[in-house]
Amino acid sequence: QTVVTGTVKDNKGVPAIGATITEKGLKNSAVTDVNGKFKINLKGKSGVLTISYIGYKAQEVTVGASGDVSVTLAEDLNKLNEVIVVGYSSKQASQLSSSVSVISGNKLRDVTSNNLVGLLQGKAPGVVVSSASGDPSSGASILIRGASSISASTSPLVVVDGNIGGTYNPTDVESVTILKDAAATGLYGSRAANGVIIVTTKMGKSGLTKIDINSVVGFNNATFGNFHLMNSQQLYEYQKTFLNPDPSLLKNNTNWLDLAFRTGITQNHTISASGGSDKTQFYVSGNYYKEQGTLIDNAKTAYNLRSNLVTNLSDKIKLSVLLNTIYTKDNNPTNLFTGNALYDAYLSMPFDPAYNADGTPTDGRTYPGWVGRDKENFLHGLQYNFANAKSLNTSGDFNIDYAITKHLSFATYNRVTLYNYRDETYYDTRTKDGGANSGELYNSNSFSSTLLTSNRLKYDNSFGNHNLSLLVVGEGQKFHYEDQYLNGKGLPAGSPVMSTATDIISNPSGGVDEYNFRKYLGQADYNFAGKYFLVGSYVHEYSSRFGSNNPSGNFYQGGASWILTKEDFMQNVKAINFLKLRVSYGTTGNAEIGNYAALGLYSIDQSASYNGAPGSYPSQKVNPNLTWEKMKTANLGLDFGLFNRIDVNIDVYQKTSSALLFKKPLPATSGYNYVFENIGSVRNRGLEINVNSRNLIGAFKWETNFNIAFNRNKVLSLDAGELTASPGASLPIAVGHDMNDWYMPIWAGVDPANGKPLWQKLVTDANGNVTKQVTSVYSEASASKQFTGSSASPKFTGGITNTFAYKNFSLSTFFNFVYGNQVYNDSRVYFDNDGLYDSYNVMVPLKSWTRWQKPGDIATEPKAIQGGNNNSNATSSRYLENGSYLRLRNVTLGYQLPQSWLNSLKIRTARIFVSGDNLVTFTKFTGVDPEVDLSPSPDNIGNKGISSFKYPISRKILFGVNVGF
Amino acid sequence: CKKVEPSTAIDENVALGDSSHIATATIGVYAVLRNPDYVRSGHFLMEYPGDNIAQGQASSDDLSRCYRYNQIPTGTHATNFWKQAYHLIAAANKIIAVIPDNASQASKQLKGENLYLRAMAEFNLVRIFGRPYTQGNGSNPGVPILKENSTDIAPARSSVKEVYDAVLADLLKAADLMSSSNPNVYASKEVAYALLSRVYLYMNDNANAIKYAGLVINSGRYNLLQGGDYQNYFSGVPENNKETIFCIKHTKTQDQGFSAIGSMYYSGQGPDGTSSLTTPGGQGNTGWGEIYASRTFVEDLNKYPNDLRHSFIAPYTIAGVLQYNQKLTPNTPMYYITKYSFQEGIVTLSSPVYLRLAEMYLNRAEANAKLGNSQQAIDDVNIIRARAGIPNLTLADVAANGVLAAVLEERRLEFAFEGQRAYDLFRNNLPMVRNYPGTHALNNTPTTNIMQTVLPTDARVVFFIPQTEIDNNPKLTQNP
Known part of the structure; x- marks a missing residue:
């Protein structure tokens, strides 16, 4: 037996802590200590050690006579060797036949946020993230490769640590993998029509314990873009053109937006410890996140604890226990309550004073001569009113991997996810909101549990150059939800607890919701000599959500790829260091609709009661044939590497979904508002390009990542003979059109003769010829709706990140962009209303806008008339605006403290940085911000592409420190 | 695996x-x-085109268009109400279909109630979306x-007459099937009679309007509330109200x-929430x-300061000074309307009254006036006037303007804000003259006489068929 000692350093000469030294061919290993030193007892005879260290190329050394080994590792710049978690397995990137994007945890966390989806914005081609609100407690929505559902959700399936669903905090994320085509999403195929996001949380590595502390503190401010509200003088001058405002109104000039928004503080602190022995590894972390919204009194606070433990019970059995708990508290979240601050901040009149002489907020109800429509000063209500939401989200995973034989293994992955939610909203009796009922309190509670078991049998073997793996999975998921809701009125001032209520406002309510899924699947994965790859799979899944006739769906997927650079004929092409072709085809499904959409129902809830007696009424039309929405996806991909410097991925795809789940509107004479049906077909075609380029690799390093995606959407067919799915809607979903093509009366400007609004009117003559005329009668215009030739869908989206490093300094800049979409600026209905709302403030018109004043004027804005000018602000293309933008999402400047300083302090690593989020946005949009929800949930579909009373996004400046021991 | 079923259906x-x-x-x-889509939206459609109310300021709600006669096909309230x-009709139909006509008395009662509800909904639809029968x-x-x-889930429009005939058939059958025992918050035999009286009146079938009004009056089930009870008509417990036929x-x-x-x-008065009617x-x-109550309505009411019906409006005063809404020129005095407030002491709670005994007297009066039975018409008007505490009319008093005008004026005062006024005028081929300050004068449609007069032939006397219904049912034709 020989004892070998040694030192491992990285390419900068810094000791590599936690590098693994393995005796070649044996299960004998050791780990370097804090000084990069190791000691290993050789058991075999080869005398060869393999040294591996994350981010560096593995290196083999032969032990010399001295028994002392010193190794300097080379950085591994080849992303193709990264191991990617896909489906039910992990693979090297080079071996995939499918279209995936991987974002490492560090790349993800440049922007400071507690919302993973928001962090993905602009990071991967074809992944469109949009968020309608700057409220830190609200989320973002995500759309992968275009929308292909109408009434079912378009959100991707989230898989955390190998199982559907689960919880995670962005700080614990090791990597995010986005699966886009059928071959990749295959095993989740039954529910993967919208793509899959695989979140992998961090694991410990055997070796010395590492402790990391990350801390960020900064300031956020609201951004209002090109949007400005009038001050008193401007509003007075404007109103003088159509009514007689009292000049005494000018004695006040209140800037309500200023009063409603503030500089908020964001804090994000994480401490984690990881490490372990050969047998057992652990990762534990705690995180505190607090973001004060820029809207006064709005904040999000989150506490996160994660503990990941992996232990080898024997050579054959590995046990993983993953626990995560997240406690979140939202103060005055806008989905629950704003104290009307957001709405009133925009619409309140500058003529009304915010404060009394004694400094207390005025009460709009009693203040003499208050002109604002709603008689409300939100500052008055906010003294006493509040809302908060608390949630506790916990998941526990219990996984066993059992190697039955050398080639056959069994795994069982089991998870319990529990969710508890409680909110309260209080309106004090002293305020406008609570005055009518002498104080109001609303409480709601909900609880949900999701139980999931996934059991997998896997066979792996190699026969010469033939490598084969087979997988069989059986999976079941059961969801249960229950909630209660109650309210009270008649509460003494300042007593926001239910026990002080003297009566109820409405009866308590609540209910139970459930669904089940059961799935069986098989997959075969074959490769020849690491050169040719084939993968095929088949999935059968049952869902309780579908009709009794068709609750199950069958799905299949296949993919193939070829690494050309492994062929002899490519060996002489030095410029191309890697070249691979990929092709895949398959079907995936979508079941994301309500839990009981197929049933014929009579509602028995309170809405069915009369005079205190319980009743029932027909509430949903039956459809026993309702079944899975299915999508066929073809993907052709090309990956290549040039000069070992530039990696490019190009994908083209076609997704055609059919049997679309659709909430089909019915005429009221049917007795119902809608019925759920499977109708029609929608196609998305697109091109995605991702480029990683190491432009400079010397002392001064410069790396660029650029991604761009083009998607074209087209409705191919609908129900027999129907041309539009939602006739009359602004986004009607029409055959031959993009699902998001705008359809509305077309604005034709202002009549020079009289200042009236004009719209196009379609007139059909006796011969059936349609001509376009103009009208100032809105009912004629609304009978002449047309496609505007513009769409809420962007023509392309993407992001570009540049990273620069010199010595200990690093700088990164990240832009994201959205181009070619039109946004309906709904706020202009209120802010640009031509006199309709004389008790709301209005926006300062753009310089290019002109107001009609006298006959002959060629103007963009109709004559202002008290009470409005002929419905001039009713829905039309007048308020459709260019939604393109380019946003500097993040700039981070970092400084790595020199190792020489740190060694004496026993500090492994230390970095300080300053970071700015959302610093600049370039756009022509006249509203607060052009970013709108491009893929809202089905319940909220009416908000797609619409900007209305936006909670502005925050510009943040943050200061941070990362220290590792 | 257990079948998964909802808990609230x-x-x-x-x-x-x-x-x-x-x-x-x-x-x-x-x-x-x-449902508010029926009760509230329906109220806006039926009452706001009248001349008893005035809107004090432009509102963001589509209700303004109901008031201003500038409706659009996508109007919220017409859409709500139609749907x-x-x-309601479809829900009733499912029950009507499963109960045979020879079922038990209890089942026949249920069938009758559903027939009544269907008829009532269809009658309101036809008077909102179809031109006056006359x-x-x-x-x-x-x-x-x-x-x-x-x-057929997407049928075409029938004619106004066909709808009225269907309504009559349902009501007659409903009256036949139902007993007289149900409280006034449900349908009963007399409820069907009362609506028959109104429907016949709208059809100018005056003999039948008189007949069914008489059946209700003579049933003895209802009394005109008197004095203080009358003044508190809308703030009590609805079932205890002896005048209400159906609410x-x-x-x-x-x-x-x-x-x-x-x-x-x-x-009400804030901010402490201790508001009351006064x-x-x-x-x-x-x-x-x-x-607000319109200036012309208040002037009409003020002819008799002791008219008990002053209880249904409430001048907003501060230190005894009547307040004016400054947003209109001329400024509008703020007379609040209280017929929909303070049921059981809750400020915004109300159980809207659809039929009440006073209407039976004034239906009979209007029908008699049109049949030339002037004295009988005046007698019924005087029953209502006496209850209101104002002097009786004589034939001589009404000679100048005619008996019908007197009946309609009494109906205006008695049923103000109850969704009757526009129909009272238009079915009698009379214009709606709104000669008072309000936002209706701000932006009129080209066909209405400038400012105040809406002719019964005006296209906007009826609402547009909701655009979404036309979109989903190609057989529906739009109103001009």
């Missing part, structure tokens, strides 16, 4: 499976009626008729708050308070 086959479930489903039809009314004797387009067991009951836990009908008419407050305290 039951299978449609179970819901009509036996008589107790059918009774529950009938309660459900009243609940569909009680909810047909949902124009062209019902030959204009009405609304689709939905019958039980019909499989749409809202329990204390179904208060609609700022979304109540009464919220548009009244705002202590109105500024706008925005307990309600929006932006629809």
